[in-house]
Amino acid sequence: MWQYAFHRLWQSAVTLVLVSMIVFAGVRALPGDPATTMAGPGADQAAVDAVRADLGLDRSVPVQYLEFAEHAVTGDFGRSIRTGTPVRHMIATTLPVTVQLAVYAMLIAVLVGVIGGVLAAVYRGRWPEWVVNGFSLVGLSVPTFWLGILGVLYLSVGMGLFPASGYVSLVENPVRGLWYLTLPALVLGVTHAAVVQRQTRSSMVETLSADFVRTARAKGLGPRAVIIRYALRNSLIVVTTVIGLQLGLLIAGAVVTERVFGLPGMGKLTVDSVFTRDYPVIQAVVLVVSASYIVINLLVDVLYTLIDPRVRVSGRAQ
Structure with missing residues (x-):
């Protein structure tokens, strides 16, 4: 049973990484520019570029994703573009x-x-x-x-x-x-x-x-x-x-x-x-929801052996 649980855990980890990539790319495909929104309607291009550089949006998407993944592993999802509040505090609330x-x-x-x-x-x-x-x-x-x-x-x-x-x-x-x-x-x-x-x-x-x-x-x-x-x-x-x-x-x-x-x-x-095109918050919310799906499915698989003794798992589902 523990071998089966470990097998499902690494599968879940791979799934979560793939989900994070899809979400990261999908959020950036949304129409609109958060830097323009934050700079205000009357801001010139220089001000918009300064805000974009401050948010790290001027870097390539792969570099942005690696930085996001590195911080997300520790529970740091960055700060909200809209309010400046740490995203993990917003989710915890x-x-x-x-x-x-x-x-x-x-x-x-x-x-x-x-x-x-x-x-x-x-x-x-x-x-x-x-x-x-x-x-x-x-x-x-x-x-x-x-x-x-x-x-x-x-x-x-x-x-x-x-x-x-x-x-x-x-x-x-x-x-x-x-x-x-x-x-x-x-x-x-x-x-x-x-x-x-x-x-x-x-x-x-x-x-x-x-x-x-x-x-x-x-x-x-x-x-x-x-x-x-x-x-x-x-x-x-x-x-x-x-x-x-x-x-x-x-x-x-x-x-x-x-x-x-x-x-x-x-x-x-x-x-x-x-x-508001708040990238950090959207990414964190989708990852939390995806992780909850994965955990729930893992618990359901383990519950099978408790509900029906005929169900046996060894290494992988049978």
């Missing part, structure tokens, strides 16, 4: 907000999706399956921004159940922090709950028709034991893969939800940086 929102939304998605998928599979062809499938269809069809606006109008402004915007750190005040994050997490978790539900149902339907499940029933085991101990446990390989991918998407795709609810997370930081 905004990343916890996005992670808290993503984890909370994923917990809601897993709870609702797994329970709904099990019900749809067990009561196949009956009204519980129709209700659950209707929920998943709505969750996949409704845009997140529209659902967020409805939540603000009815649950916040109309009923006063949740705050319409704002953020309180869970570290400072867990109860109040959860209250502020609940509505954004519900909005963000609905779509992902629908995905988890559909995958859980599909995997459970296939497992419930397997020979070992029929054998368990023939031995006289109750429905609850058959469903939970046999069918659900053997369906978790597919479900775990989907949950890992969805968690990565949550971290990367919380931009719209954070904008709707005014959360000071990575989404707001990303949008502001793209509009």
Whole structure:
């Protein structure tokens, strides 16, 4: 298992290096010149050239990348072109907000999706399956921004159940922090709950028709034991893969939800940086998100051996 983990680690490292190259080149392909923006609309060419030299943008792209990679290894992503603040401080401030929102939304998605998928599979062809499938269809069809606006109008402004915007750190005040994050997490978790539900149902339907499940029933085991101990446990390989991918998407795709609810997370930081051509911030944000994807996928691969003892890894996946 440790050999397999090491094998996956070096693969992940190579992937991260390739991602950093693509991001570095892609950011510099964006239209617009940050040096011109920083120098101001009335600046002459000499002032623009001076700003470009100060930012290191007058050097060749390979030299710029090597300098960026050398500093990024130590966690130094430079300073924001827009504010002059160290980028790692900006990420350290905004990343916890996005992670808290993503984890909370994923917990809601897993709870609702797994329970709904099990019900749809067990009561196949009956009204519980129709209700659950209707929920998943709505969750996949409704845009997140529209659902967020409805939540603000009815649950916040109309009923006063949740705050319409704002953020309180869970570290400072867990109860109040959860209250502020609940509505954004519900909005963000609905779509992902629908995905988890559909995958859980599909995997459970296939497992419930397997020979070992029929054998368990023939031995006289109750429905609850058959469903939970046999069918659900053997369906978790597919479900775990989907949950890992969805968690990565949550971290990367919380931009719209954070904008709707005014959360000071990575989404707001990303949008502001793209509009101002803030190269260091854009590069750092994309690298952090890419690294989170890689770590999540690595954890999912390791979890396979814990969920299903039949899965064995030695050196590489089998």
